Amino acid sequence: MNRILAYFESIGHAVILAVRSFASLPSAPRILKRTAEHGYYGGYTSLPIVSILSFFIGAVLALQAGISMRDFGAKQFIGTLVGESMARELGPVMVAIILAGRVGSSVTAELASMKVYSEVDALVTMNIPPERLLVLPRLLSVLLLMPVLTIMGVVIGWLGGMVVCQTHSFIGVPPEAYWASLKQFMTTTKMLDGLIKAEIFGFVVMLIACNTGLRTRGGPREIGLAVTKSVVSSLVAILILDYFITQMLA
Template sequence: MLEALGKKILNAAQTAGEMLALLVETVYYFKEAPRNLPAIFRQMSEVGIGTLPIASLMALFIGMVLSLQTGTQLALYGTQDVIGAIVGLSMTKELGPVMTCLLVAGRIGSSMAAELGAMEVYEEIDALKTLEINPVRYLAMPRLLACLVAVPALVVFTIIIGIFGGGFVAHVNPKINVPFTVYYDNLVQALNYKEILKGLLKATVFGGIVAQVGCYVGFKTTGGARGIGRSTTRAVVLSFLLIFVANYFLTRVMM
């Protein structure tokens, strides 16, 4: 049992080291971004525009449920007027960045791992090396840079939509019955640029995690079609875990 535990610890440490080395190399090739603008824009479109419809629907119902659950409880004590601040802060600092990036990890991170994994299995990456094309510069750098830019922009939209959904429920639900003007005034009083920047910082870090994990797992894929399937699952699970861990430490630091 101790031997198995030791192996898992060593494997985890090796994975962390390899991911950090890949991150450093990827960031180093940011200087090549002007030469890779078509690939970067293509990835940004996939991450942002491609994910926007489902992310908007998710954010709308998250805001509505948050307003319904919280507003109903606050109404028991006659304090439902503060629902705007609660929904706004929750969507901006936690639910917006975390839930959106979990969705991006499931949709984009798995796609990156599968695509790069297929290229690794079918020796397309080896072909790039033969042509003296660095795979990190050509494949990983555009994906990481696209996520660092597109994910925070996507989170801004989801926050706005979630806040709107919460305000709609607070207004039309007879148990809460908070007018839009009261909801909006309370929201503006609670939200400031500092809180918004905290949410966007989280979104940027989480977006980087999704891209980095997807690329790393894709590059490490072996075992044919079954290996590609395992890599896809591993990328999603690892992204979820790192997002939750990073969310705790970022929240602790920014408090």
């Protein structure tokens, strides 16, 4: 019972944190540099891992689809399957998972450490709201970088699918046919659905990371526990939200 209450308490704190952070939005021009720094770290330095994973997810998707569709004589739809799966589902989910593991964990560790070693208290006594200095730039940066990372991931995933279709003789779908099939059913709305998901996932992951970090008490052990808690909560939130957003957008 206590754990359930603590869970809802944590959600409440996260909502309050988001409201307080966005209340500082008028000061956004003053935190542009910090927003850009977080964007660089979270976005630019995540590109290699996003590219590698996207490529292989697209490749595996095409390979599995090739094996299954070969039996039904539906190989010409591999492009459609890879295209829609990457754009609407796997692209946003995968980028959000990378964000939780790579960026969310480090944000939680940094903020938890600042909390434990009284740096957050120092900000409070200086009358500098931690939400403005520590949370808002991270939330804004994630809102800016998620669409870019997702589009990159989706396109690279499509390329991975194309390479597999071309190089595996038992699939044998040429690039022209692959792209034609992909474009035939791909619409702007479908791409937008994926980007909406990516924005929501990114925002929630960053909010969980910041909230968990700022609520840490204790010492080094608690910092480690906070990081684990943040990543696990983010992964659970991504998958649960994915179901409901998919249902809403259907």
